[in-house]
Amino acid sequence: xxxxxxxxxxxxxxxxxxxxxxxxxxxxxxxxxxxxxxxxxxxxxxxxxxxxxxxxxxxxxxxxxxxxxxxxxxxxxxxxxxxxxxxxxxxxxxxxxxxxxxxxxxxxxxxxxxxxxxxxxxxxxxxxxxxxxxxxxxxxxxxxxxxxxxxxxxxxxxxxxxxxxxxxxxxxxxxxxxxxxxxxxxxxxxxxxxxxxxxxxxxxxxxxxxxxxxxxxxxxxxxxxxxxxxxxxxxxxxxxxxxxxxxxxxxxxxxxxxxxxxxxxxxxxxxxxxxxxx
Numbered sequence: 001x002x003x004x005x006x007x008x009x010x011x012x013x014x015x016x017x018x019x020x021x022x023x024x025x026x027x028x029x030x031x032x033x034x035x036x037x038x039x040x041x042x043x044x045x046x047x048x049x050x051x052x053x054x055x056x057x058x059x060x061x062x063x064x065x066x067x068x069x070x071x072x073x074x075x076x077x078x079x080x081x082x083x084x085x086x087x088x089x090x091x092x093x094x095x096x097x098x099x100x101x102x103x104x105x106x107x108x109x110x111x112x113x114x115x116x117x118x119x120x121x122x123x124x125x126x127x128x129x130x131x132x133x134x135x136x137x138x139x140x141x142x143x144x145x146x147x148x149x150x151x152x153x154x155x156x157x158x159x160x161x162x163x164x165x166x167x168x169x170x171x172x173x174x175x176x177x178x179x180x181x182x183x184x185x186x187x188x189x190x191x192x193x194x195x196x197x198x199x200x201x202x203x204x205x206x207x208x209x210x211x212x213x214x215x216x217x218x219x220x221x222x223x224x225x226x227x228x229x230x231x232x233x234x235x236x237x238x239x240x241x242x243x244x245x246x247x248x249x250x251x252x253x254x255x256x257x258x259x260x261x262x263x264x265x266x267x268x269x270x271x272x273x274x275x276x277x278x
Contacts, residue, residue: 026188045075049149050140052091054115057157059131059180061123062245065097065116066133066163066180072102072110072140078148084109089148090141093117095133119180126244127190130181136165137175154178160186160241190241194254197236200229201261208268211276218269218276226266233258 045051051073058067072091080086084107091102097116104110121131138152156163158180166177182190204226210216237255244250 043151043153045073045151046149047075048077049075049151050078050089050091050110051075052093052138052140052150052152053155054093054136054138054152054178055155055157056161056163056178056180059119059158059161059242061121061126061129061131061242063097064119064121064131066119066131066178067114067116068157069112070102070115070138071112072104074110075149078142087143090145092137092139092141094137095135117178119178121180123242123244124248126240126242126248126250127182127187128249129242129244130179132180133178135175136178152176186241193236193240194250197233197254197258200233201258201265204229204262204265205268208265208272211272212268214276218272220273223266223269223273226262226269230259230262230266233262 043051053071053073054068055071056066056068060067070091070093072089074085074089078086078089085104087106089104089110091104091113093102093115095118097118102113102115117133117136119131119133121129123129138150140148140150142148154163154165160183161180162183163178163180166179207216207222208226211218211222233255237251240250
């Protein structure tokens, strides 16, 4: 009988190890899948036109904006022999959060300038939040507001986010839509943090209930363990990627119930102490 019980224990332990290994490999695979894109680009600006890359490098859900940089490449007819602009060049990107003009003066070389675009979304839905920038347009202008042939391309340097353009993103002056959503790897990490929080009250409730039922003896040092678990919740919640504000969906669906379970566990253990202590 003892040998059978020992064998059963080894089977359960092996199953747990195998399960954790599978989850570990799945998380790594999801993360790798989010970074497997081909970043090569062979576009060139038209001889009398401008090529504009809009590179998104930050999503700020609390401020309803996405941040990035605009990289400008001018065609050969717009440049002198040294590669400097013959005339002033203005890039109109809308809808910008600020009204700052993206202007390159004659005699200078076009380069990179920061931009912030308005993006609609709800960070309280973390980790299932997504953001949409509608009617985004990019157009280059020369002197006297003369429109220049413009090609726009969206790039994504943001880890953990999938940023896509829908519509006529390559046609200057025509509106397109930028959508930002979390990658599978990022979403898996966020949900894994929530699962870890949920496991805490499950463990403490199991210990408390077994102690109240007198199936396990009361151990005074365990009270410290309950307190540590209780005060560990907020630090864990504060490391959620994207820093969702308090009162978000995850607080009502996970954090509140985790705190409630830990408090109930501590109360049950105090009851066990009252019943069993001399």
